[in-house]
Every structure is written in C-alpha cells, then in structure tokens.
Amino acid sequence: MATIYDVAKRAGVSPKTVSRVLNRDAPVSTKTRKAVNAAMDALGYVPSHAARSIKSNKSGLIGLITGAISNADEVAAPAGLPELFIVQGAQAVIERSQKTLLISDTGGRLDRVPDLIRTFQEHRVEGILYIADHHKPLDMALPGEGIPKVLVNCFDDLGTPAVVPDDQGGQYALTNAVIAEGHKRIAYLTLAPALEATKLRLRGYRHALDEADIPFDGGLVQATDLHGSQGEHQLIWDALDKFFTADAQPTAICCGNDRLAMAVYGILRRRGISVPEDCSVVGFDDHRTISETLFPALTTAELPYSAMGARAAQMLLGLLSGEGRPATTPIKISGEVKHRASLVRPRSRITQNVVSLKGRTET
Amino acid sequence: MATIYDVAKRAGVSPKTVSRVLNRDAPVSTKTRKAVNAAMDALGYVPSHAARSIKSNKSGLIGLITGAISNADEVAAPAGLPELFIVQGAQAVIERSQKTLLISDTGGRLDRVPDLIRTFQEHRVEGILYIADHHKPLDMALPGEGIPKVLVNCFDDLGTPAVVPDDQGGQYALTNAVIAEGHKRIAYLTLAPALEATKLRLRGYRHALDEADIPFDGGLVQATDLHGSQGEHQLIWDALDKFFTADAQPTAICCGNDRLAMAVYGILRRRGISVPEDCSVVGFDDHRTISETLFPALTTAELPYSAMGARAAQMLLGLLSGEGRPATTPIKISGEVKHRASLVRPRSRITQNVVSLKGRTET
DNA sequence: CGGTGTCATGACATCGGTGTCATATGCGCT
C-alpha cells in the first residue's frame, strides 16, 4: 500500500505538503495541489487510519457488544431479533457522526465480554454500547474502566447510563386499546414470569384493568415459556385450555410477544375458535414479519428497538463530546399500539363448541 | 492511556524489554518479567493495536459489508434476516482465526458501498466479505483492487470467489419429500419471478416432478410478490383462489418462503381448508421463528445461511494465507429438508367446501 | 531601496510499538 512518502516523491513535494492537501488545514498552491492529487490517484493512495490515530490519539471507533448475531440462531432467545434493530438504530447515528462501529458478538456467552472489551481497548475505542438480548438487569460490572458506556435493553445499579423499553407503558396502552373495543374478559398469556418484561407488562395490564374497573382475574393469566422447548405448543395449548373451559371465557387474549400470538392463532383454529370473530388476539413487539404477515394481521404494541439504539448512540456521543450529563435512571422508550385486524369488538355471546384436547401429545 | 514507555519506566526496564514480555519472543528473566507484569497491571496497560499494525503492516481486520442490519427493518426485504445468519457464521470463523471483524452496513443503499470500502482501506483490512440481501447476480464490480474478496449470497461474472445457496437442490429435495408422501397435485406459490431464487427453485421443482413422471401444470404455479405491498394478502388470496377453483385441486402447496407459508395458513383456514388434513403446506428457508412456532409446525427446506457465512470466511482466510486457489464458479451450499407436521399423506379425495372470496378487499 | 508581513513549503520531532544490532553479565572449559 502506497504511503504519503510515495505520493510526495511522485509529486515532487514533501510529505508534509501531501498531508496538507489531504487535510486542507493550510494553504497549498493550486498547481501543487493538482500534482499531489494526481499522484494520489495514480498510486491509489489511501491514508492509514492506524498512523493517524497513533498520532492524534483518537481512534474514531465506537465498540458495540451484542449477542444478536448469534442469538438469532437460537429459537431459545425470547427476543433475539430485536437486538438487531437496536444495532441498526445505533449504526445509523454513529455513522452520521463520522465514527466507525466495531461490532463484537458474545456468541451468547457472557463470559466472553471481558475479552471483547479487551480487544476494544486495544483498538482504543472511544465509547462502548452494550446491548442485551432482552430487557434485564445486568448482574456484572463491565470492565473497561474509564471508557464511557451506555447500556441498551438492560440496566445496572451503578448508575451506568441506560436505555430500556417502556414495557409497562406499552402493555398499558395495548390493554387500553383492547378495553376500548369493549372487551371485559381479557386473558393474558405471558412470557416466562422471571423476565423483566413480564413483570413490567403485567403491571401495565393490571393498571389498565384497574382504571377501567375491570376486576383482575388470576385465572385469566397464564405463563408460558418460549425457550424453544419441545413442549412449547403443549404449554400454550394447556394455557388456552384453562381459559376456554372456565366459566366465563375470554373475548380477547394478550400474548407475551408476536411469536406467541402466531402459535395461538394455530391452536385457536384447531379448537374451532376464529380470530378475530370469536376471540381477539394481540401480541407484543410489532415484529412485522409476523404481525403484518399473519392472517388476520396482528394488533400489537410496537417495541421501538431501533429508536432505543439511536437514542443510546446519541447519549454516548453526548458523553464523548462532554456535553451530556446523562440521567442516572434508565431512559424509557415507548412505542405505539398498532391496531390491526386481529382486534375487534367482542360478540355479545360466544357460542362455539369448545373441545378440550388437554393431554394430547405434540405431533 | 498508558504506553509501553510508562510501563518500562515503572518497572525500571527498557521499552523493548516490556515488548518482549508482551510477545514472549525472547528470553526474559523471571524477576524482570514479574516486575513488568506488575507494572502493566498497576497502570492498566493495554497495547495499542494501531501502533502495532503500523509497524507490522498487518491490521488483523476483515471487512464485512452487509445490508442486514438495515434491511431487517423493511418488510420489503424478501430475505433480510438471512443475512444475519450469514454474518453469524462468518463471525464465528473469523474470530477463531484471531482476527477482528469490521462490520459495515449499506443501509440498503448500494451506492454507499464504495465509501464503505474506502473506510475499510483506511483501516487496511486484509480481506472483504460482501453479503447480499438475497441470492442475486452482482451487477457492479466492487472497488478495492488488490484486496481479496469473497461474495456471499451473490455472484459476478468476473470470477470473484462466491458462496451461494443451493436453491435448485433445496427445492428439488423438498418437492421430492412432498412426492414421497404420495402427492401428485403439488401447487407452487413462488416469490417474485425475477428473483434468482425463484428461477432456480422452479427448476428444482420441475426436475422433481419430471423424475416422478408427474406432468407439469402451469396452472399450479402462481407468483406472488412479498415486497410488503398493501395488496400482499390479496395476491396470495387470488393465487389460492385459482388453485382451489380449478378442476383438480392441489393436495399440497409449496411456498416461496416460510413467511409466505404463514400467510397461506391463515388464508386456507379462512376458506375452511385445514392444514395438513385437507392440504399440506411446505415453506422454504427454515426460518425457525416461523417454522417451529406455526401450528402445525412447518415442513420446509433449510437454507443454511450460517454455513454459507462460515464457508465464505474460510475461503477468505484461505486466500489470505495463500493456500487456497478458490473455485471460479460459486460454491453451492445445501441444506436439509425439515419434515414437520404440515406435510402428511393426502386424503384420497378432498371434499371440503370451497368458498370463492375472489375480489374481496383487504381488511 | 530596505523593512515587514504573508504565503507556500520543507526539515524535523513525535506518536507507540517492534526489528536489528550492540553490549553486559555470567558460566563452563582448557
């Protein structure tokens, strides 16, 4: 690869003059500039980032840690894809700031994080974005002391700046939308109870019920575990079974996410329950590949992952420029309710046959 | 950030000795080594990658260009997610080779590729992986002369090493699996006809029919366009309408991808056609979030994107080490047929009511 | 005509490491 010295020699000037042409930081005569540019073109010269950053002591790099790239492979991940949207949002902002993203992947293994950060340090990254695969508390302190960091989709109790989804607000708004259609028996098929998202959304669900003076019925809330287990469909089946063999059957079902809603569509159909005529269904995430493609299209609460990534990147850039004094509590990002065909007014009375298939085995 | 000089001063040795401790490339007395290590720990010293690469003229970086991160946002992308798996596969291989991936995103805009490659050149990447969002011919020559490159999910006519999916073989195997269940009327709902994947898979489909002496019926092949258009469901609806109002109705439907199959599930249900009792359905891609979650679970042909990424990365590393003399024709990567509940033997006779809802409008 | 200021350019040091070569120390052997 040609160097600035090669260019200088070919143009018959000093290296420093070539540098001046490159950086436009001092006047250069038109004639000289042309000669230098011609030499650069002829040699295919591209300045070395390494040489620059060693002198300036600025790398122009932002490190980003994610498990998205690997997690997307595992059905196990309750929210593997979202990380990707977060990365996208961050990427767009970082790029506009003329910096370069160094993306590293944990491969799903948290114990690799220190190594990744070590590599970042070797590259002298100016800041780090840490993206969790789902909304959760971060139980370890990240290494890399002195490097500004922003957490995304997770938070710690050390006051590290963080950006998280507004799970509670999202479920609250979504449940309100269901209530606004006239539903009173609203079942909720949650994700794993231990998840931060589940706790917060349940809170939003109850809050909406309370405000509408609809009594909370524990029998209408069932937890499933979407961790790709073989018995996944069975769990959902059993949960629905409980809903539809109860005295008062639900007229709408909230699902922990869009994927869960997709499974529910199939099982309701098998039981002879039409969506949305017999029962409305709503999801969560607005995972559009699912929500817009399902038939009927799925009503769901948008989880604005891209916006989270963008916001986090902005916060980080703010920290770097020394402007921002970041909030010590996580920033919550809210999304819209996407009202689609799967949510309609309930019928006055549900009359379909309910076939209990409890105990059936997976095909 | 501490430098090797700081460490040297603190340990009371020369910088060169610190370098020797770091690289273990020359004998250092135990006592000195301990002193140096202690000084490094105390100062939190991490060697500068930039300084190293400037001297060694080796960056240890591999550039990767993708649109995945952005494309995943657009429903438009017929195969936005797959890129991600490719990245994952590449990442795993690259990492094992002690190199670092520099991932850049086109943001869906091809015209940005030259800029991205320019940035890669500034970082002196040793090789470039170019990942297309779907299997297609690459109509431009990539800049960055002299840098080894491997194309993934695309190919050119310049002999650039490339890795592509075996679309034809996949659809052939899948169709064979359908035929093996006893189906003879096998409809095919393809993706957009202009896609490379559509052409190749159609070839595989016909090949399988030919071998089984099943005559090809053009009426059983309908194209849809999944580019997120509002009329997407309508198109699928119309296509299915043609299938099921024909004289001999299909007993199985092949879909251009899993997402299409998901939409088909919903529409068949609306028409009173049960999957798989009345009609088997198969997809393509094995997009597991869909194929394993749909109810009944979807039979589909795996598209081993991760393996493609891994293979491409291996090829690139081979080129770098000067070992590999790469094939001049694209390497095709095949996947397995995943047989799941949506594909069963056909009934002898289909008797369900077929309700034509042609011309209905989107909800 | 000489003094002064501006413009254009180059010489040289420097950033943080590593390669090359020189030097100091210690040990075994004759």
Add this chain to the structure above:
DNA sequence: AGCGCATATGACACCGATGTCATGACACCG
C-alpha cells in the same frame, strides 16, 4: 586466568502520519 558462548538487556531506527518551527519567495509600504 583467559577464552568462547549463551543469556539478558538496552540503544536506536523505523513504520506512516501530523504538529511545530524555520525558511524562501514575493508583494507592499514608507
């Protein structure tokens, strides 16, 4: 004791860029 040799360490140059300062050429002014 003197020689040879391996081990341990340091001085110095260099990689490719840029900051600092110096210098040469010219125009302008009194």
